[in-house]
Amino acid sequence: MFSRQVKQFLKRSSSTLWPYLQRNYGAPSRQAKVTNDFVSSLKSIVGDKNVSTADAVREQHGHDESHHEIGLPDVVVFAESVQHVSEVSKLCNDNVVSLIPFGSGTGLEGGVNALEGGVCLDVTKMDEIIEVNAEDFDCTVRPGVMRIGLNNYLRDTGLFFPIDPGADASVCGMCATSASGTNAVRYGTMRENVLNLEVVLPDGRVIDTAGKGRRTKKTSAGYNLTNLFVGSEGTLGTITKATVRLYGVPEKTISAVCHFNSVQEAVDTVVQVLQCGIPMAKLEFLDDVAIEAFNKFSKFDMTVAQSLFLEFHGPALGLEDQFNTVKELIDMNNGFGLKTAIEADERNKLWKARHEMVWACCSLIPGSKPYSTDVCVPISHLPDVIVKTKEMIKEANVIGPIVGHVGDGNFHVFFPVDHADTETFKKVYDISHRMALLAMDRNGTCTGEHGIGMGKRDLLIRELGEEGVEAMRQVKKTFDPNGIMNPGKVFC
Ligand SMILES: Cc1cc2c(cc1C)N(C[C@H](O)[C@H](O)[C@H](O)COP(=O)(O)OP(=O)(O)OC[C@H]1O[C@@H](n3cnc4c(N)ncnc43)[C@H](O)[C@@H]1O)c1[nH]c(=O)[nH]c(=O)c1N2
Ligand SMILES: CCCCCCC(=O)C(=O)O
Ligand SMILES: [Mn+2]
Numbered sequence: 001m002f003s004r005q006v007k008q009f010l011k012r013s014s015s016t017l018w019p020y021l022q023r024n025y026g027a028p029s030r031q032a033k034v035t036n037d038f039v040s041s042l043k044s045i046v047g048d049k050n051v052s053t054a055d056a057v058r059e060q061h062g063h064d065e066s067h068h069e070i071g072l073p074d075v076v077v078f079a080e081s082v083q084h085v086s087e088v089s090k091l092c093n094d095n096v097v098s099l100i101p102f103g104s105g106t107g108l109e110g111g112v113n114a115l116e117g118g119v120c121l122d123v124t125k126m127d128e129i130i131e132v133n134a135e136d137f138d139c140t141v142r143p144g145v146m147r148i149g150l151n152n153y154l155r156d157t158g159l160f161f162p163i164d165p166g167a168d169a170s171v172c173g174m175c176a177t178s179a180s181g182t183n184a185v186r187y188g189t190m191r192e193n194v195l196n197l198e199v200v201l202p203d204g205r206v207i208d209t210a211g212k213g214r215r216t217k218k219t220s221a222g223y224n225l226t227n228l229f230v231g232s233e234g235t236l237g238t239i240t241k242a243t244v245r246l247y248g249v250p251e252k253t254i255s256a257v258c259h260f261n262s263v264q265e266a267v268d269t270v271v272q273v274l275q276c277g278i279p280m281a282k283l284e285f286l287d288d289v290a291i292e293a294f295n296k297f298s299k300f301d302m303t304v305a306q307s308l309f310l311e312f313h314g315p316a317l318g319l320e321d322q323f324n325t326v327k328e329l330i331d332m333n334n335g336f337g338l339k340t341a342i343e344a345d346e347r348n349k350l351w352k353a354r355h356e357m358v359w360a361c362c363s364l365i366p367g368s369k370p371y372s373t374d375v376c377v378p379i380s381h382l383p384d385v386i387v388k389t390k391e392m393i394k395e396a397n398v399i400g401p402i403v404g405h406v407g408d409g410n411f412h413v414f415f416p417v418d419h420a421d422t423e424t425f426k427k428v429y430d431i432s433h434r435m436a437l438l439a440m441d442r443n444g445t446c447t448g449e450h451g452i453g454m455g456k457r458d459l460l461i462r463e464l465g466e467e468g469v470e471a472m473r474q475v476k477k478t479f480d481p482n483g484i485m486n487p488g489k490v491f492c
Contacts, residue, residue, distance in 0.1 A: 195210060
């Protein structure tokens with residue numbers, strides 16, 4: 001199943017995986033510098049009301065939606081302007097105090113957890129939609145703008161921002177994690193959809209990654225600084241403005257569901273659909289275990305089998321043809337039970353239930369919380385990797401529904417885990433780690449969309465090699481020589 005190299009790594013590391021998880025990250029060197037004087041200086045920049053050392057506020061900002069242990073910041077600062085962000089950054093840099101940008105805390109790899117205390121910089125009050133250029137299909141927003149709010153605002157323009165991670169995340173937080181989700185197979189990920197970013201560097205300087213005010217669909221002007229900051233997880237600077245692409249709301253949308261007797265047949269269908277050049281908007285896989293949870297939680301009565309959820313976007317003319325071609329391919333691969341949802345209510349119900357899958361999975365074990373995994377492989381390897389993952393789950397005797405953005409070769413196991421049950425927690429951690437190794441062994445990545453955060457730093461080294469990570473460390477040093485930006489994330 002694994003290559004010899006991976007087997008050797010597993011043998012060497014299996015006894016060290018758990019201690020790794022348990023490792024105490026707290027190196028209090030920076031934490032010690034958040035003195036009363038320092039807090040007073042913060043207050044003089046942003047005002048008393050925008051600085052909090054209250055336990056409840058620190059607690060709320062010390063974790064995201066992941067299973068990772070909480071990391072409390074010493075103080076939470078609410079910025080109301082770019083000037084606030086710039087002056088707070090400079091103060092932290094001058095005093096070598098950690099600075100952790102906070103969007104909406106929906107991340108899944110402990111990105112906002114303050115591993116060394118310091119200042120959590122909450123940017124949600126900066127919530128202006130600066131401009132919408134409908135004819136140019138772009139808009140520019142401040143970091144407090146949330147994806148659903150943006151789409152509500154755009155409703156009358158006939159345009160939408162398609163990147164949909166399910167959670168209502170901040171658009172700039174989505175830039176910071178390079179988020180994607182269900183629509184990426186058609187519209188791409190954040191990497192393909194960010195045209196420009198305004199970033200406050202740790203020393204307080206403000207840069208525009210594509211040049212001030214620039215918002216072209218293409219550029220070959222020098223290095224791609226924009227994409228350096230997309231996926232940088234708050235480790236290089238604070239994003240204070242993002243210009244992103246918009247798309248026309250499709251004239252017609254058809255959603256559909258069908259089932260298969262094997263993972264291979266489901267994925268073969270997906271590959272053939274893509275080979276036919278059909279511009280699918282969503283191509284989601286749910287395994288039999290996931291469908292069972294889905295039925296129970298969201299009151300559906302779907303056939304319990306390997307399943308595909310599909311969505312077509314396009315002009316009314318021609319969309320039926322696309323649908324019929326896909327239907328033929330489903331039949332060719334022994335798919336069955338094809339059902340469509342055309343009316344908005346029906347479609348919304350289906351996709352709402354898909355986005356609530358993680359809670360459906362948790363309902364399988366009372367008192368459990370989600371432990372999400374996230375790997376991505378070239379699509380030809382997907383059946384093999386999913387089947388082997390199912391074997392690992394069976395062998396470990398844990399519950400592990402599989403859900404995937406299968407059109408991109410990306411999938412998750414949503415393990416429901418009672419955190420007090422350390423034996424299951426350890427098993428789940430081991431499977432998650434092995435899945436990442438397996439994916440990498442098949443030319444894949446340890447994270448398709450959730451990022452590295454604090455959870456996958458060792459895997460990043462395996463993925464890129466020591467030299468690759470060292471190159472990243474050098475980039476980090478260039479932008480953040482004092483290492484204040486979100487320390488302990490991405491790199492060990
Ligand atoms: C139920 C559910 C379902 C999903 C997901 C979450 C949840 C809870 N996600 C993950 C999540 O939505 C995604 O990581 C968001 O992009 C995080 O945005 P926040 O604003 O919440 O950032 P959050 O505050 O969580 O921060 C995340 C990271 O970005 C940094 N950051 C935030 N704002 C910043 C800024 N302005 N400048 C610099 N750094 C900043 C932080 O420091 C941290 O490292 C996801 N994702 C996905 O890709 N596909 C999916 O399918 C899903 N599905
Ligand atoms: C709180 C756990 C969230 C699980 C991951 C959600 C996700 O990526 C998805 O596709 O759904
Ligand atoms: Mn996902």
